Amino acid sequence: NAGVTQTPKFQVLKTGQSMTLQCAQDMNHNSMYWYRQDPGMGLRLIYYSASEGTTDKGEVPNGYNVSRLNKREFSLRLESAAPSQTSVYFCASIPGQGRYGYTFGSGTRLTVV
Amino acid sequence: AQRVTQPEKLLSVFKGAPVELKCNYSYSGSPELFWYVQYSRQRLQLLLRHISRESIKGFTADLNKGETSFHLKKPFAQEEDSAMYYCALSGKYRRGADGLTFGKGTHLIIQP
Numbered sequence: 582n583a584g585v586t587q588t589p590k591f592q593v594l595k596t597g598q599s600m601t602l603q604c605a606q607d608m609n610h611n612s613m614y615w616y617r618q619d620p621g622m623g624l625r626l627i628y629y630s631a632s633e634g635t636t637d638k639g640e641v642p643n644g645y646n647v648s649r650l651n652k653r654e655f656s657l658r659l660e661s662a663a664p665s666q667t668s669v670y671f672c673a674s675i676p677g678q679g680r681y682g683y684t685f686g687s688g689t690r691l692t693v694v
Numbered sequence: 695a696q697r698v699t700q701p702e703k704l705l706s707v708f709k710g711a712p713v714e715l716k717c718n719y720s721y722s723g724s725p726e727l728f729w730y731v732q733y734s735r736q737r738l739q740l741l742l743r744h745i746s747r748e749s750i751k752g753f754t755a756d757l758n759k760g761e762t763s764f765h766l767k768k769p770f771a772q773e774e775d776s777a778m779y780y781c782a783l784s785g786k787y788r789r790g791a792d793g794l795t796f797g798k799g800t801h802l803i804i805q806p
Contacts, residue, residue, distance in 0.1 A: 614793060621703070623780060623798040624738075639793055671738065673794075682728060682740035683794060 584608065587672050587686035594662040594693045602657040602689050604672030612675045613655035614639075614683070615647060617668040624671065630655050662693045696721045696785045700797035707771050708805050715766040715800050717755075717781030726784040727764040728794070729755055733777045741779070742766070751775070776804045 585606045594600055606613065611632050616624040626639030630649040644666060646658045655674075659666055669690050673683040697720040707713055719725060729741040741750055744757040744764060755766045764781060781797040 616796075621798060623698075623700075623796040624782075624794075625796070626793045629793050673738075682743055683738075684740075685738040687737045 585672055585674055585684050585686035587670075587689050589689060590687065591690050592692070594659075594691065596663060596693060598662050599658065599660050600662065601659075602670055602672075602691075603654070604656065604686060605654045606672075606674040606684070607653065608674065608676075608684065609652070610674035610676050610684070611652070613649065614673045615645075615655070615657045616671045616673065617641065618671060618688070619668050627657065627670075659691075662691075664693045667691060667693045696725070696783055696795050698781050698783050698795050698797035700779075700781055700800050702800045703798070704801045704803070706803040706805060709773055710770050713766075713768045713771045713775070713802065713804075715779050715781075715802065717764045717766065717797060719762050719764065719781075719783050721762075721783055721785050723785060727755075727757055728782045728784070729753070729764075729766050730780045730782055730796075731777050732780065732799075738780065771804045773804045773806060776802060778802075 588603045613630045615627040618624045625641045627645050628647040630636045633652045636647050648656045669688045671688050672686040675683050699718045727744040730738045731741045732738045742755050753768045757764050778799050778801050780799045782794040
């Protein structure tokens with residue numbers, strides 16, 4: 582059982598570069614999420630996808646785009662990376678909309694220099 | 695707006711002592727509340743859900759709607775409890791999107 586898998590685990594980017602963070606889940610969950618974790622800030626929701634083909638903005642969406650490629654995969658794209666996007670990014674999923682415990686991936690540690 | 699407050703950034707207690715991690719929330723509806731734990735550089739793991747009223751690893755948490763609190767408690771701390779603990783609320787973001795709102799976390803250190 583892989584659960585939620587994120588790639589890459591680590592990445593260093595130069596300011597202005599672009600990259601895509603990948604997330605895949607094998608639990609047949611409907612809803613998927615991208616969070617960023619910063620010291621002293623907790624986790625903040627970037628984007629959300631209730632189901633394949635739908636996405637919605639969370640608390641801090643600026644500078645990011647997402648794609649729900651299919652039910653399994655939910656990618657996060659940084660078009661022009663900025664130092665303020667240095668963070669640890671977590672992907673999560675739940676069976677459907679509602680109030681369940683989320684399953685988290687192991688995170689991507691991104692540094693923008 | 696929904697909000698979760700964890701007033702303590704850091705909590706240090708000795709092994710065997712009782713532990714209480716505070717969590718207060720603000721939400722206009724009927725929230726679902728959770729505690730998550732993150733051991734050093736690992737993924738977040740669900741510790742407790744208030745709707746299940748369970749005890750995991752000796753931890754319990756009771757939802758107090760009058761005080762809008764969901765404090766996490768353990769009567770006797772163990773060294774392996776050292777971790778970051780996040781209180782989280784499930785409600786509604788703008789545009790009807792579900793999502794978890796997290797507190798800023800409490801770093802629990804258990805001293806031997």
